[in-house]
Amino acid sequence: xxxxxxxxxxxxxxxxxxxxxxxxxxxxxxxxxxxxxxxxxxxxxxxxxxxxxxxxxxxxxxxxxxxxxxxxxxxxxxxxxxxxxxxxxxxxxxxxxxxxxxxxxxxxxxxxxxxxxxxxxxxxxxxxxxxxxxxxxxxxxxxxxxxxxxxxxxxxxxxxxxxxxxxxxxxxxxxxxxxxxxxxxxxxxxxxxxxxxxxxxxxxxxxxxxxxxxxxxxxxxxxxxxxxxxxxxxxxxxxxxxxxxxxxxxxxxxxxxxxxxxxxxxxxxxxxxxxxxxxxxxxxxxxxxxxxxxxxxxxxxxxxxxxxxxxxxxxxxxxxxxxxxxxxxxxxxxxxxxxxxxxxxxxxxxxxxxxxxxxxxxxxxxxxxxxxxxxxxxxxxxxxxxxxxxxxxxxxxxxxxxxxxxxxxxxxxxxxxxxxxxxxxxxxxxxxxxxxxxxxxxxxxxxxxxxxxxxxxxxxxxxxxxxxxxxxxxxxxxxxxxxxxxxxxxxxxxxxxxxxxxxxxxxxxxxxxxxxxxxxxxxxxxxxxxxxxxxxx
Amino acid sequence: xxxxxxxxxxxxxxxxxxxxxxxxxxxxxxxxxxxxxxxxxxxxxxxxxxxxxxxxxxxxxxxxxxxxxxxxxxxx
Numbered sequence: 001x002x003x004x005x006x007x008x009x010x011x012x013x014x015x016x017x018x019x020x021x022x023x024x025x026x027x028x029x030x031x032x033x034x035x036x037x038x039x040x041x042x043x044x045x046x047x048x049x050x051x052x053x054x055x056x057x058x059x060x061x062x063x064x065x066x067x068x069x070x071x072x073x074x075x076x077x078x079x080x081x082x083x084x085x086x087x088x089x090x091x092x093x094x095x096x097x098x099x100x101x102x103x104x105x106x107x108x109x110x111x112x113x114x115x116x117x118x119x120x121x122x123x124x125x126x127x128x129x130x131x132x133x134x135x136x137x138x139x140x141x142x143x144x145x146x147x148x149x150x151x152x153x154x155x156x157x158x159x160x161x162x163x164x165x166x167x168x169x170x171x172x173x174x175x176x177x178x179x180x181x182x183x184x185x186x187x188x189x190x191x192x193x194x195x196x197x198x199x200x201x202x203x204x205x206x207x208x209x210x211x212x213x214x215x216x217x218x219x220x221x222x223x224x225x226x227x228x229x230x231x232x233x234x235x236x237x238x239x240x241x242x243x244x245x246x247x248x249x250x251x252x253x254x255x256x257x258x259x260x261x262x263x264x265x266x267x268x269x270x271x272x273x274x275x276x277x278x279x280x281x282x283x284x285x286x287x288x289x290x291x292x293x294x295x296x297x298x299x300x301x302x303x304x305x306x307x308x309x310x311x312x313x314x315x316x317x318x319x320x321x322x323x324x325x326x327x328x329x330x331x332x333x334x335x336x337x338x339x340x341x342x343x344x345x346x347x348x349x350x351x352x353x354x355x356x357x358x359x360x361x362x363x364x365x366x367x368x369x370x371x372x373x374x375x376x377x378x379x380x381x382x383x384x385x386x387x388x389x390x391x392x393x394x395x396x397x398x399x400x401x402x403x404x405x406x407x408x409x410x411x412x413x414x415x416x417x418x419x420x421x422x423x424x425x426x427x428x429x430x431x432x433x434x435x436x437x438x439x440x441x442x443x444x445x446x447x448x449x450x451x452x453x454x455x456x457x458x459x460x461x462x463x464x465x466x467x468x469x470x471x472x473x474x475x476x477x478x479x480x481x482x483x484x485x486x487x488x489x490x491x492x493x494x495x496x497x498x499x500x501x502x503x504x505x506x507x508x509x510x511x512x513x514x515x516x517x518x519x520x521x522x523x524x525x526x527x528x529x530x531x532x533x534x535x536x537x
Numbered sequence: 538x539x540x541x542x543x544x545x546x547x548x549x550x551x552x553x554x555x556x557x558x559x560x561x562x563x564x565x566x567x568x569x570x571x572x573x574x575x576x577x578x579x580x581x582x583x584x585x586x587x588x589x590x591x592x593x594x595x596x597x598x599x600x601x602x603x604x605x606x607x608x609x610x611x612x613x
Contacts, residue, residue, distance in 0.1 A: 168587070168588075170589060319568075320588060323568070324572070324588045324591060325588070327568075327569075327572040328572060328575060328576075328586075328588070333576045333579075336573065336576070337576065340573075345547070345548060345549075345573070348573060349569045349570070349573065352569060352572060352573070353569045389567075389569060
């Protein structure tokens with residue numbers, strides 16, 4: 001069931017009615033039942049993976065919790081019996097840590113192994129096939145058919161985060177199996193995120209929530225905004241992007257690809273952030289606040305900044321569970337210290353940043369899928385971030401020498417456009433029909449410029465999937481998106497501001513927005529919109 | 538406190554750490570600098586700094602870093 005379908009709206013309304021009708025104590029049971037029903041509708045077999053992952057997560061967390069409780073009791077008893085020295089205390093802590101660590105590692109390996117088999121095995125078999133074929137032609141390795149459960153990348157990351165948190169003793173393990181199962185399966189976010197944290201969303205899901213008018217209206221408004229981004233913007237651009245980045249790519253000029261890149265940038269933003277707004281809005285109607293996943297990423301002034309504002313819950317996950325642990329690991333510390341003693345601070349920074357950015361972006365790349373295109377995507381991001389860290393002192397010196405006012409609007413705008421184009425490049429890498437096509441397209445963008453196309457002299461622009469009327473509508477919709485984004489960037493809370501207006505004006509805006517989406521949204525056959533792009537991850 | 542300012546000077550020496558209260562939020566130290574700083578603090582004080590402590594508030598000024606170190610030392 002797609003989040004942008006009428007079925008989902010009907011489903012959500014039914015859940016909301018039951019949810020607020022039952023006592024607060026059992027509200028979570030309604031959500032659990034609804035979430036599993038929602039997941040089951042898309043296929044029965046995949047539920048086995050979700051339940052399996054939940055059982056592993058629950059068991060591991062409970063064992064770790066028991067070991068931690070035992071350690072604490074032991075420590076308290078010994079302290080009462082006589083004072084422990086700092087060394088003895090450290091030793092006790094270390095011993096308990098080792099036991100917990102073993103369980104943690106085992107659970108993480110199981111989770112990762114399932115993810116690797118389901119998502120990456122066929123890719124690896126494909127690579128093995130080409131290698132074998134190279135060595136002994138005619139022979140090969142055949143791929144196997146595997147069911148890829150919906151949202152597996154999302155819930156596996158959520159459960160791994162939880163396992164690591166419990167291992168560290170960040171908070172107590174959830175003793176109620178059902179509540180943990182709900183955290184991993186919550187229907188608004190199970191298919192395409194956000195990647196929730198247990199100490200935030202998990203706790204909220206377990207508590208009761210009273211019906212609040214504000215939650216209903218604000219949630220519905222956020223959903224409308226999500227539908228606008230998805231149905232009016234993303235799905236309107238989809239045919240253009242599909243036409244340009246098709247197997248016929250050799251026919252088009254570089255300028256066409258430049259337009260295709262712009263189109264894809266707005267398509268994927270509208271699609272993914274719109275989907276998350278629908279999820280967040282639906283959750284808010286149930287009194288649950290999901291984390292932000294986007295903070296106007298196209299206003300970023302650097303690539304590192306962009307990754308703090310695009311798919312923020314994946315970035316946050318990587319920062320906490322990959323980036324910092326690697327940076328603080330003994331190996332990297334030692335290495336950067338050596339570099340510092342020998343070559344100075346900047347060298348130390350370069351060494352540690354190269355190791356971590358390459359690891360993180362390798363993981364972000366393959367998180368999206370198993371292909372050389374996503375690997376290239378990760379590498380592209382890592383190289384640019386690492387270079388910008390390495391060259392930072394040089395940039396600062398140049399700016400000073402050229403007396404550039406780094407606070408001026410023009411300078412900021414330059415940085416924003418530059419970052420947008422850099423991220424656009426990474427999008428070409430993944431959207432092109434293959435890595436080879438991507439390199440051809442990159443070459444064309446810089447060499448094969450066709451201005452007639454842009455100004456519509458030959459009318460070719462309207463033959464690629466969007467006619468003139470739809471193009472005008474798209475530009476209008478993008479302008480609305482731009483104005484709203486600028487207001488948000490300035491800290492204006494649109495829903496709060498609207499809530500303070502008179503009732504007539506307020507309802508005029510709501511109804512106008514709904515009518516606008518109903519009239520100008522793009523629907524496919526049977527009134528189902530295009531599938532969400534992030535659904536496949 | 539002086540020791541912490543010394544360590545900070547080793548990372549970037551063009552900042553007046555006695556008055557600066559916006560080290561992280563102001564973009565003076567990035568996450569790579571913070572990690573370098575933590576390695577130094579770990580060695581200097583023989584302490585463990587957890588990932589949960591890596592918040593901007595704990596690293597925005599020399600004073601805040603000093604308080605963080607004191608807190609961890611007292612917990613042990």
